[in-house]
Amino acid sequence: xxxxxxxxxxxxxxxxxxxxxxxxxxxxxxxxxxxxxxxxxxxxxxxxxxxxxxxxxxxxxxxxxxxxxxxxxxxxxxxxxxxxxxxxxxxxxxxxxxxxxxxxxxxxxxxxxxxxxxxxxxxxxxxxxxxxxxxxxxxxxxxxxxxxxxxxxxxxxxxxxxxxxxxxxxxxxxxxxxxxxxxxxxxxxxxxxxxxxxxxxxxxxxxxxxxxxxxxxxxxxxxxxxxxxxxxxxxxxxxxxxxxxxxxxxxxxxxxxx
Ligand SMILES: NC(=O)c1ccc[n+]([C@@H]2O[C@H](COP(=O)([O-])OP(=O)(O)OC[C@H]3O[C@@H](n4cnc5c(N)ncnc54)[C@H](O)[C@@H]3O)[C@@H](O)[C@H]2O)c1
Numbered sequence: 252x253x254x255x256x257x258x259x260x261x262x263x264x265x266x267x268x269x270x271x272x273x274x275x276x277x278x279x280x281x282x283x284x285x286x287x288x289x290x291x292x293x294x295x296x297x298x299x300x301x302x303x304x305x306x307x308x309x310x311x312x313x314x315x316x317x318x319x320x321x322x323x324x325x326x327x328x329x330x331x332x333x334x335x336x337x338x339x340x341x342x343x344x345x346x347x348x349x350x351x352x353x354x355x356x357x358x359x360x361x362x363x364x365x366x367x368x369x370x371x372x373x374x375x376x377x378x379x380x381x382x383x384x385x386x387x388x389x390x391x392x393x394x395x396x397x398x399x400x401x402x403x404x405x406x407x408x409x410x411x412x413x414x415x416x417x418x419x420x421x422x423x424x425x426x427x428x429x430x431x432x433x434x435x436x437x438x439x440x441x442x443x444x445x446x447x448x449x450x451x452x453x454x455x456x457x458x459x460x461x462x463x464x465x466x467x468x469x470x471x472x473x474x475x476x477x478x479x480x481x482x483x484x485x486x487x488x489x490x491x492x493x494x495x496x497x498x499x500x501x502x503x504x505x506x507x508x509x
Contacts, residue, residue: 256359
């Protein structure tokens with residue numbers, strides 16, 4: 252949404268915007284007055300999120316939210332999508348990398364192909380998004396990646412070796428990016444969610460015993476909602492977080508407590 256005659260709205264690209272935490276993030280940023288571009292392999296889902304975001308600001312002004320199709324493992328397509336996003340937004344203030352995949356294969360059954368796929372999407376996909384955002388961001392740009400308590404704990408809840416190691420890599424990647432991009436005035440932080448009720452875990456949560464077991468491991472004995480992750484991401488993306496870079500915000504109901 253543009254505000255003629257006033258400060259332009261802040262802008263952000265959100266990957267994984269079709270579902271779960273990414274969708275909630277687009278809606279929370281829209282509520283805060285951001286214009287957004289969602290990127291996902293699920294275009295209808297991303298379009299539905301953009302449509303909902305648009306309705307939060309239905310005032311007859313130019314469209315404020317766009318959805319683009321791109322696989323974060325397809326580097327040329329992703330680079331083109333960032334160009335399209337910048338053309339739509341005019342300026343890029345923020346990036347949130349929610350696109351991710353999980354895996355629950357038992358350690359001894361895990362194949363290298365699955366392992367590679369998880370790292371391709373969760374780690375390399377995140378890296379390319381950070382690099383492409385940084386190429387287009389002005390001084391003051393803010394990036395929030397999404398890791399997991401699995402990356403801190405080494406898994407042990409749902410995600411297994413491929414997932415936990417990919418999220419551990421996101422934690423290190425984020426710190427490295429924070430160092431590398433600081434001279435450009437760009438901050439990079441990561442959110443490490445605990446169990447959050449999205450399609451990623453919904454099927455597993457139908458097993459009440461499993462859900463109760465994981466919830467009982469957290470101090471607050473509960474599963475989070477996507478909006479709670481979105482609110483934490485929105486803070487890390489905001490100018491109010493100006494002194495924060497290279498850090499991990501753990502939003503896990505008190506599960507890991509590192
Ligand atoms: N839900 C949880 O309990 C939980 C906990 C810790 C971390 N996380 C992390 O949060 C992030 C968001 O997860 P969620 O729970 O919202 O899951 P989700 O499955 O609801 O959403 C993930 C989104 O990423 C998109 N996506 C997947 N692969 C993609 C690719 N190659 N290119 C572009 N888009 C792709 C999907 O289409 C989907 O819209 C993930 O990185 C996940 O690992 C989730």
